[in-house]
Every structure is written in structure tokens, then in C-alpha cells.
Amino acid sequence: MRDLFAVVMMLGIFGLLSASFFVVMDAVDVAFTEASVGAGISTLLMLTAVTLTGRLEDGERHRPMWALVVVFITGGLLIYGTLDMPYFGSADAPIHQHVAPRYIHDSMQETGLPNIVTSVLASYRGFDTFGEVVVIFTAGMGVLALLTMGSRTGIHRVMADSIFYLMHEQHLILRILTKILIPFILLFALYVQFHGDFGPGGGFQAGVIFAAAIILYAMVFGLSTARRVINRTFFKLLSAIGVLLYGGVGVVSLLNGGNFLDYNVLADDPVAGQHLGILLIEFGVGCTVASVMVIIFFNFSGRREFP
Amino acid sequence: MDIVVNMSSGLCLLLGSFLCLSGGIGIIRFPDFYTRMHAVGVTDTLGAGMILIGLMLQNPDSLVIIKLLMILVMTIFISPVASHALAKAAFRNDLVPLSDRNEHKGGTESSNP
């Protein structure tokens, strides 16, 4: 397959398929993330990247045969290695021995959240999640630093406006449906954000869904219209505010006499403190993810608009 | 009463599966893009709706029914609009429908764009 567009389509199918796989394995939160990130946003971002680079793959400059042989050998060795692993779901596997029983038995008393995944992600492994958020923030800053264009006004802006006007003049049905759908998508993103304590969901998924709604608006109504609605400085600020909120919760818990990101000391009651801390950091994660996704999309497609 | 609900739920599921399968056969067997899209676009909406209605009849929990209803409404709105947009985009980019005059597989490029 030389056409990169078709490759991205197959990647979308792969995302959907792997999410169904996660559902079958009962990993609901992972399936949620894969649904929103793997099948949704990454397809869109890949497509914007393809429009920047060109649609057809270049000719081969090397023999792929040897690489394939190496891949097969490595894969075979890895599969051979898995033969030594304990069977799927066996009770004496190492992963079920150390911390997992504590999460399963005590997380309800310690954090008061029914969803173990959220309590592990936000409370027990708060450091890791903080690292992930910082990585996402850094990616957004990298895209800003490399791809951002000075705001050229004048003839380019007028031309882009008219191009978008021509392109979207005919999409009447699409525009009406988009107008109907966007409030529901935003509302659903908020539901995912704040329901993450009780069911599948959380800041990462909610941020991506929120960004997807804004990207949908930008695609159907044109980038310049979307720029009028969405203040880019605000989004840059928001991505920093999310990280700062996360870190700030940690600093506050330090000041209150606990460890960094130890939410027990945030309120008088440890469980209430955990609840407050998890809510706040999930909100921070949601802010950062949503704004970084919007920033990446706008920078990618803004570049194509002013070549 | 219970038997009637169960029977109708099973019937809806069966009908939905049949419609989905016929759409699947259509996407494989039909000769060009527009006929394939016709097969999929028509059966997708009705088949999904039937399966979702069948699921609704299975469960008495009101929250589950509301969620299923949301999915049903979204499918009814989204699926035809997506098909419409797809057909429009294909037609605007000069993918010519199969007709008696040009009998090539998968649509051909038009001579006058």
C-alpha cells in the first residue's frame, strides 16, 4: 500500500479492533482511552500530518527484506519467551502477588472510589501520571516551537477565508448536524471527566473528547471561523494551568505536612482529601490534554492554510 | 408478558443481524463504490436500530435503556449524514458511478472533470 491515506484508514480500523479487544479482556478504561485516542484523535492528527508531507510514499531506498527477517526473528524470540510466563489469569502469577491484592482489597477504604483504575492512576501512582501529563505538555510546546507561524494577515487570510467559504458552502446537512451534536459531545466529555471516579473514564479521555468536539467545529466551519471562537492564547495558558494545577495539589499536600501528592492531608478526613485531590488532578489532566490536542491540530492545519 | 418481550427482543436481534449480514455481503459483492455504499448505508442504520431495540427490550434498567436510546438516536442521525457526506465527496472528486457506458470495475475517472 503506497497511499499513506489508505494506511491511515487501516490504522483507524486497527484502533477500533484493538479497543474491542480491550473490551473483551474487560479492561474498560484502557478501551475507553483507545477509543478516544487511538481511533479518533490520532487518525485526525496523522491525516493532518499527511496533508503536510504529501500523500504518496516515496520509492524504496533500501531492501525491506532484511528488516523483515530481523523482525521475524525478534518476534519469534519474544513469543518463545512468553512460553515461560504463567498462564493468563493464573492465581500465582507474579503480578498478582505484590501490590495488586492491596489495590483490590484496600483501595475502597483508602480512597473511597469504586473505580480501582482511577484510584491507582490518580492516587497510588500519582507520580507516573504527573510524568505523563508533563510529557503531553512538552509535546504541545514542541509542536508550538517547531510549527507555529507568525500571524500573517492580509491577502492570505482573505484567500483562506474564501477557500473555506467555497468548500463549505455546500455542506448544509453536515453543518446542521454538527451544530446539533457539538453540545452533546461537550456534555458527554464533562460526564466522562467527572464520572471517572465511579465508572470508566477520567481526565485523559475527557480531554480528548473535548478536543475532538472543537476539532470537529474547526473542520466543518473552517479554521478562520474557529479561530474567531477559540482564543489560542487562552488554550496555551490552559495547557500550562493544567500541569500547574496538578503540581500545585502536590505542593499543597507538601505544605500540609504530607508527602508530595499525598492527598490524605488535603482535608480533615483522609477519604475526603483523597476524593478532592483526585478530582482536582483529573481536572488538571483534562485541561492539559484538551488544550494540547487543540494546539497541535491548529498548528498542523494552520501551516497547510498558509503555505 | 415476559415471553412476549423476550420473543420480540429475539426477533429484533435476529432481524438486525440479518440486515447487518446482508450489508456485509453487499460491501463485498457489489460492483462499484456507489452500489456498495447503498448496501452499507441503508442496512447500517436499520440493522443497528433493530439490534439496539432488541437490547432495550432485554434489560429493565432505566439508565441502560436511556444510554441505548442515546446510541440509537446518534446512529439514526450520524449514519445517514456520514453516508451522504461520503457520497458527495466521492462525486465531487470525479468518481463516476457505474453505468452501461463505462463498465469498468470500481468506477472510472471521468473524461470531463
Add this chain to the structure above:
Amino acid sequence: MLIAATLAILVVMMMAIIRGFIGPTLYDRILAVNMFGTKTVLLISLLGFVMGRPEFLDIAIVYALINFISIIGVLHFSDSAAFGNDPHDTGSTKKES
């Protein structure tokens, strides 16, 4: 009956994958992805009932929304001027025919 419907959906998903692979035009692939997405929504709802976990429906809702957004995105980019007016992907059609 739930199991039968799940199996039927799985077969249809296989068919959509086949159409996505053999093409021949770009729009066939987009159509296959769209169909695959709808069927994934159904599959996840059905699996939620088969496994007795109705919270799977949240994921199905996300799928229904995300699927629409990605299809609109794909069509938006296939319309854009950067791609020219070539609806055929030259690579795989040459291999096929």
C-alpha cells in the same frame, strides 16, 4: 440470541476489513472504516449484555461520536486541495488488477 447476533457482527466486521484491504478506491476504504466503526458500537453494546457489564455502553457512545468525527475529518482532508483530484490510490490498484 445475543451470541448469534455477536457472531453475525463479527462476520460483518471481517467483511469490512476485507473491503478495506482490497480497495480499490480511497472512498471504499473510508466506507469500510465507517461501517467497521458502526459495527464496533454494536459489538461493544452486545458484549456488554453478553458479559453482564452494562457500563460498556459508555464506550459505545464514545465510539458513535468519535466515529462520526473521524469520518468527517477524513472527508475534509480528502476534499482539500493538497490531494488534488485523484480519487484512486494508485499503489494498490496496480497490484490488484
